[in-house]
Amino acid sequence: xxxxxxxxxxxxxxxxxxxxxxxxxxxxxxxxxxxxxxxxxxxxxxxxxxxxxxxxxxxxxxxxxxxxxxxxxxxxxxxxxxxxxxxxxxxxxxxxxxxxxxxxxxxxxxxxxxxxxxxxxxxxxxxxxxxxxxxxxxxxxxxxxxxxxxxxxxxxxxxxxxxxxxxxxxxxxxxxxxxxxxxxxxxxxxxxxxxxxxxxxxxxxxxxxxxxxxxxxxxxxxxxxxxxxxxxxxxxxxxxxxxxxxxxxxxxxxxxxxxxxxxxxxxxxxxxxxxxxxxxxxxxxxxxxxxxxxxxxxxxxxxxxxxxxxxxxxxxxxxxxxxxxxxxxxxxxxxxxxxxxxxxxxxxxxxxxxxxxxxxxxxxxxxxxxxxxxxxxxxxxxxxxxxxxxxxxxxxxxxxxxxxxxxxxxxxx
Amino acid sequence: xxxxxxxxxxxxxxxxxxxxxxxxxxxxxxxxxxxxxxxxxxxxxxxxxxxxxxxxxxxxxxxxxxxxxxxxxxxxxxxxxxxxxxxxxxxxxxxxxxxxxxxxxxxxxxxxxxxxxxxxxxxxxxxxxxxxxxxxxxxxxxxxxxxxxxxxxxxxxxxxxxxxxxxxxxxxxxxxxxxxxxxxxxxxxxxxxxxxxxxxxxxxxxxxxxxxxxxxxxxxxxxxxxxxxxxxxxxxxxxxxxxxxxxxxxxxxxxxxxxxxxxxxxxxxxxxxxxxxxxxxxxxxxxxxxxxxxxxxxxxxxxxxxxxxxxxxxxxxxxxxxxxxxxxxxxxxxxxxxxxxxxxxxxxxxxxxxxxxxxxxxxxxxxxxxxxxxxxxxxxxxxxxxxxxxxxxxxxxxxxxxxxxxxxxxxxx
Numbered sequence: 001x002x003x004x005x006x007x008x009x010x011x012x013x014x015x016x017x018x019x020x021x022x023x024x025x026x027x028x029x030x031x032x033x034x035x036x037x038x039x040x041x042x043x044x045x046x047x048x049x050x051x052x053x054x055x056x057x058x059x060x061x062x063x064x065x066x067x068x069x070x071x072x073x074x075x076x077x078x079x080x081x082x083x084x085x086x087x088x089x090x091x092x093x094x095x096x097x098x099x100x101x102x103x104x105x106x107x108x109x110x111x112x113x114x115x116x117x118x119x120x121x122x123x124x125x126x127x128x129x130x131x132x133x134x135x136x137x138x139x140x141x142x143x144x145x146x147x148x149x150x151x152x153x154x155x156x157x158x159x160x161x162x163x164x165x166x167x168x169x170x171x172x173x174x175x176x177x178x179x180x181x182x183x184x185x186x187x188x189x190x191x192x193x194x195x196x197x198x199x200x201x202x203x204x205x206x207x208x209x210x211x212x213x214x215x216x217x218x219x220x221x222x223x224x225x226x227x228x229x230x231x232x233x234x235x236x237x238x239x240x241x242x243x244x245x246x247x248x249x250x251x252x253x254x255x256x257x258x259x260x261x262x263x264x265x266x267x268x269x270x271x272x273x274x275x276x277x278x279x280x281x282x283x284x285x286x287x288x289x290x291x292x293x294x295x296x297x298x299x300x301x302x303x304x305x306x307x308x309x310x311x312x313x314x315x316x317x318x319x320x321x322x323x324x325x326x327x328x329x330x331x332x333x334x335x336x337x338x339x340x341x342x343x344x345x346x347x348x349x350x351x352x353x354x355x356x357x358x359x360x361x362x363x364x365x366x367x368x369x370x371x372x373x374x375x376x377x378x379x380x381x382x383x384x385x386x387x388x389x390x391x392x393x394x395x396x397x398x399x400x401x402x403x404x405x406x407x408x409x410x411x412x413x
Numbered sequence: 414x415x416x417x418x419x420x421x422x423x424x425x426x427x428x429x430x431x432x433x434x435x436x437x438x439x440x441x442x443x444x445x446x447x448x449x450x451x452x453x454x455x456x457x458x459x460x461x462x463x464x465x466x467x468x469x470x471x472x473x474x475x476x477x478x479x480x481x482x483x484x485x486x487x488x489x490x491x492x493x494x495x496x497x498x499x500x501x502x503x504x505x506x507x508x509x510x511x512x513x514x515x516x517x518x519x520x521x522x523x524x525x526x527x528x529x530x531x532x533x534x535x536x537x538x539x540x541x542x543x544x545x546x547x548x549x550x551x552x553x554x555x556x557x558x559x560x561x562x563x564x565x566x567x568x569x570x571x572x573x574x575x576x577x578x579x580x581x582x583x584x585x586x587x588x589x590x591x592x593x594x595x596x597x598x599x600x601x602x603x604x605x606x607x608x609x610x611x612x613x614x615x616x617x618x619x620x621x622x623x624x625x626x627x628x629x630x631x632x633x634x635x636x637x638x639x640x641x642x643x644x645x646x647x648x649x650x651x652x653x654x655x656x657x658x659x660x661x662x663x664x665x666x667x668x669x670x671x672x673x674x675x676x677x678x679x680x681x682x683x684x685x686x687x688x689x690x691x692x693x694x695x696x697x698x699x700x701x702x703x704x705x706x707x708x709x710x711x712x713x714x715x716x717x718x719x720x721x722x723x724x725x726x727x728x729x730x731x732x733x734x735x736x737x738x739x740x741x742x743x744x745x746x747x748x749x750x751x752x753x754x755x756x757x758x759x760x761x762x763x764x765x766x767x768x769x770x771x772x773x774x775x776x777x778x779x780x781x782x783x784x785x786x787x788x789x790x791x792x793x794x795x796x797x798x799x800x801x802x803x804x805x806x807x808x809x810x811x812x813x814x815x816x817x818x819x820x821x822x823x824x825x826x
Contacts, residue, residue, distance in 0.1 A: 303710075
């Protein structure tokens with residue numbers, strides 16, 4: 001292992017989460033306390049900011065430990081984000097883009113590059129790793145995962161998932177209470193984020209594992225949605241009790257690949273003939289109203305799922321911070337062109353604990369970790385206890401922001 | 414003042430809130446600690462439960478003070494709710510219904526009747542007050558207000574409003590953070606509850622008063638919505654910065670009385686020709702997409718506004734509890750056929766405080782307290798500082814439930 005001295009730069013990319021700033025705080029904390037790293041820079045709006053030279057010095061923002069605590073509890077990407085896909089070899093702007101990046105690296109004497117993001121962001125890390133290796137620029141590049149969707153390979157779970165799952169499972173407990181107060185037959189359909197993977201929808205059922213109320217039907221995008229079976233199940237449930245709560249993934253599809261949210265009852269159009277993408281829950285609301293004539297309400301949990309820092313998972317926030325710190329340690333030890341991962345200590349009967357590792361970025365980028373088959377019941381309308389046992393420790397503990405004047409105190413760069 | 418000895422019964426009615434159980438806890442606490450009240454009963458599902466004789470003894474559920482604390486932090490109506498409108502004199506079932514109620518009163522020796530609810534529930538209290546007075550049955554009847562909408566007359570604000578306003582204003586801070594991470598031009602439209610009164614939508618702007626981010630445009634149902642002015646304002650804002658956040662009341666109407674959520678761009682219909690009630694934010698999303706071609710997202714905050722006990726206002730929860738206790742004290746002192754109210758101590762420069770009073774129910778039932786004209790700016794696209802100064806103390810402090818296994822602990826009857 002060779003010692004590498006120079007400056008570090010960190011950026012955030014992709015959709016916000018309630019925990020991505022905890023990871024940023026961890027990276028900055030680690031860099032500030034490193035003997036090998038000099039200045040610590042931040043790219044505004046991810047790789048876009050590096051290219052556009054909207055680069056800021058972060059050192060002055062952290063005079064004490066309290067500043068890290070505020071950043072840890074701040075939702076969304078404090079440095080800003082982007083959805084940039086770097087060009088591939090052969091693309092027109094390939095050479096120009098990467099030469100500009102190297103030029104920027106030289107300008108700021110960057111020897112450590114940390115990129116916090118999801119699937120698409122790991123693609124950026126992979127491409128930059130490849131280019132710098134080929135051109136021989138010495139820099140240690142590490143991807144630090146974040147995504148509420150929990151769909152990255154190689155890591156037991158993703159930083160950000162636990163907090164989204166916490167918000168969803170807590171809100172589901174409240175919705176189950178709310179919808180239970182009347183005796184009139186009613187169906188409530190709750191739409192949860194996740195276009196490809198159903199991890200977040202699965203988390204809405206976690207109350208069942210500990211004897212609390214839970215949704216009556218739960219549908220994940222990993223299984224083709226069958227409208228007839230749905231109506232059968234719904235009718236049976238309505239004959240047994242008045243209030244039925246259904247959890248559905250936004251990415252739910254029929255066997256033929258059509259999205260449930262796209263059509264269902266023939267596809268509503270607006271006055272201009274535009275196809276109306278109603279959303280999965282709204283489409284099912286219309287379908288149930290038509291078919292069963294009962295009172296139906298749809299609820300799309302929407303953005304708060306990824307930014308509700310007011311009820312984050314303590315486990316998630318602490319792990320997100322720690323994996324950021326671990327990225328610095330790994331880079332100092334010579335690790336490069338890898339993504340940090342969280343590994344679960346799986347000792348039967350012992351309390352949950354985790355350790356941090358790293359993996360070849362090429363094995364991870366542009367792939368999706370789905371909810372495995374054995375985590376979904378045979379009928380495809382619930383997840384299994386094993387799935388819930390996997391999720392439960394990740395929502396343990398409550399992380400709250402500080403409040404002033406009744407409103408949360410968030411970090412500002 | 415004459416001493417009246419007998420049993421008490423309490424019920425909950427109308428839509429759930431995060432604070433209605435705090436009031437229930439206050440009524441039960443007061444009744445349990447009263448020298449004049451013997452047994453304490455609860456009606457399941459409000460007045461419906463009294464008529465159907467689903468009446469339970471509450472005494473056993475409160476062995477210690479902790480039980481009240483859990484109930485205080487539990488959302489939705491723990492006794493269940495109903496939307497029953499009692500018959501009016503002249504209606505077919507008038508005599509039969511009220512005779513049955515008196516019969517039930519006699520069966521349980523009810524001398525104290527407490528009804529926690531909103532506008533419609535105060536109608537029940539008013540009718541029951543009138544009937545018992547006319548028939549000479551001695552009972553003290555008190556309505557205790559609750560509604561997230563804050564639209565009851567006579568009271569400075571309603572129990573339940575502060576917690577909904579807290580959830581909305583905190584979530585708005587998070588949404589403002591979330592939507593600010595990208596540099597691509599985008600409009601986010603947030604739909605907030607309130608069909609007639611815009612109090613909750615107004616609360617989304619409260620951050621502005623204390624120097625925090627706040628929505629760029631805010632529209633209340635008290636003012637006719639002008640689509641042209643909206644587009645003018647939006648275009649101007651988009652020329653100045655990339656991310657625009659708009660807060661709209663669900664009850665927003667055009668000058669001709671049509672709901673914005675009903676039509677806007679001509680009224681989408683589904684495949685069966687059913688009119689598609691998209692919701693206000695969704696309708697505006699389509700309109701903006703058509704007209705300006707920018708990225709638009711709509712968010713309906715939906716049910717969590719009224720049941721998010723996980724981030725309730727401490728001020729609201731404590732007041733809701735206290736007004737329940739105050740109802741018992743008032744009834745013991747001979748007050749009857751009145752609704753409890755909260756009065757604000759309005760001493761310039763002093764911290765917020767409140768006291769509890771009561772008012773003639775007939776002055777309150779079936780009326781609506783709107784956001785006054787001078788609380789809305791001239792252009793009709795913001796609320797004034799005075800409005801925000803009224804709201805700010807009501808969201809002060811955080812009330813959190815206890816958690817076990819990462820999930821909130823709620824009360825069960």
